[in-house]
Amino acid sequence: MSGSVDAHARGGAVPVVELAGAGFSYPDGPPVLRGVDLAVAGGRCLALLGRNGSGKTTLMRLLSGGLRCGEGRLLLDGEPVAYDRAGLTRLRTTVQLVVQDPDDQLFAASVAQDVSFGPMNLGLPEPEVRARVAGALDALDIAALADRPTHLLSYGQRKRAAIAGAVAMRPRVLVLDEPTAGLDPHGQERLLAVLERLGESGTTVVMATHDVDLALRWADDAAVLSPAGLRTGPVAELLADRGLLEGARLRRPWAMAAEEVLRARGLLESGSPGPRTPEELGRWAAPA
Numbered sequence: 084m085s086g087s088v089d090a091h092a093r094g095g096a097v098p099v100v101e102l103a104g105a106g107f108s109y110p111d112g113p114p115v116l117r118g119v120d121l122a123v124a125g126g127r128c129l130a131l132l133g134r135n136g137s138g139k140t141t142l143m144r145l146l147s148g149g150l151r152c153g154e155g156r157l158l159l160d161g162e163p164v165a166y167d168r169a170g171l172t173r174l175r176t177t178v179q180l181v182v183q184d185p186d187d188q189l190f191a192a193s194v195a196q197d198v199s200f201g202p203m204n205l206g207l208p209e210p211e212v213r214a215r216v217a218g219a220l221d222a223l224d225i226a227a228l229a230d231r232p233t234h235l236l237s238y239g240q241r242k243r244a245a246i247a248g249a250v251a252m253r254p255r256v257l258v259l260d261e262p263t264a265g266l267d268p269h270g271q272e273r274l275l276a277v278l279e280r281l282g283e284s285g286t287t288v289v290m291a292t293h294d295v296d297l298a299l300r301w302a303d304d305a306a307v308l309s310p311a312g313l314r315t316g317p318v319a320e321l322l323a324d325r326g327l328l329e330g331a332r333l334r335r336p337w338a339m340a341a342e343e344v345l346r347a348r349g350l351l352e353s354g355s356p357g358p359r360t361p362e363e364l365g366r367w368a369a370p371a
């Protein structure tokens with residue numbers, strides 16, 4: 084598998100975290116990933132796309148240190164990660180993974196207790212823990228739920244509480260496994276707004292998703308897993324590649340089909356971006 088989001092070419096910055104020639108197989112299983120090169124550049128939003136079972140979760144676990152590469156290397160700020168206590172602590176305070184099912188992540192009695200678990204484990208002073216919890220609950224718009232027992236939360240609230248737990252660790256890279264899956268359209272919009280705010284404050288976000296429309300609208304870069312390997316690059320470029328989409332069993336984003344029609348009818352000047360949301364498309368339909 085080859086290809087990397089070429090942060091070096093974009094400005095010489097060293098990627099925050101990078102898989103180089105990474106391979107992984109589960110015990111007694113076939114290789115899930117082979118020769119994966121993926122550089123996650125600071126301050127970018129990266130969508131990880133691929134069909135069911137293509138290895139997205141596995142790749143995210145390699146990036147966040149939950150699994151260790153069978154071959155190849157994981158680099159943090161350009162240096163190979165040491166899988167000892169100090170190396171893993173450094174990795175986990177830099178890269179935080181939020182798993183797909185919030186019930187696999189939440190375990191404390193209340194939301195605030197759950198969100199405080201990571202910062203407390205770092206041995207931070209109590210006022211610092213309290214400030215981080217308050218900041219994370221605010222960032223996820225769930226301050227009102229601080230004392231609520233986690234088992235009484237709705238699914239969408241549990242998803243937010245799980246993300247708040249990761250945000251409280253103040254990671255430079257937040258890795259989210261299908262964070263919008265199972266959310267209603269309003270919940271998806273609210274979560275996207277949260278992710279946009281986190282991105283604006285400098286957090287790098289990696290999101291696995293099956294939603295090509297969301298990826299096109301939200302991400303700067305994409306990484307697409309298909310039987311041919313991992314392809315990475317600017318999201319609009321990759322999602323315009325019909326061969327790649329077919330190999331990865333992804334459909335074409337509706338916004339690209341709409342853009343094609345607008346251009347064919349001369350309604351979109353060359354070089355100007357096409358619509359990315361139904362609301363933006365509506366502007367072309369509105370009377371002048």
Ligand SMILES: Nc1ncnc2c1ncn2[C@@H]1O[C@H](COP(=O)(O)OP(=O)(O)OP(=O)(O)O)[C@@H](O)[C@H]1O
Nearest residue numbers: 109110112115133134135136137138139140141142
């Ligand atoms: N703990 C495990 N033990 C053995 N095989 C596993 C394990 N976890 C995943 N696999 C296998 O590894 C492959 C990749 O799985 P993974 O969960 O990484 O894919 P995915 O792209 O995240 O899938 P989905 O979109 O369905 O969530 C699959 O064939 C899966 O069956």
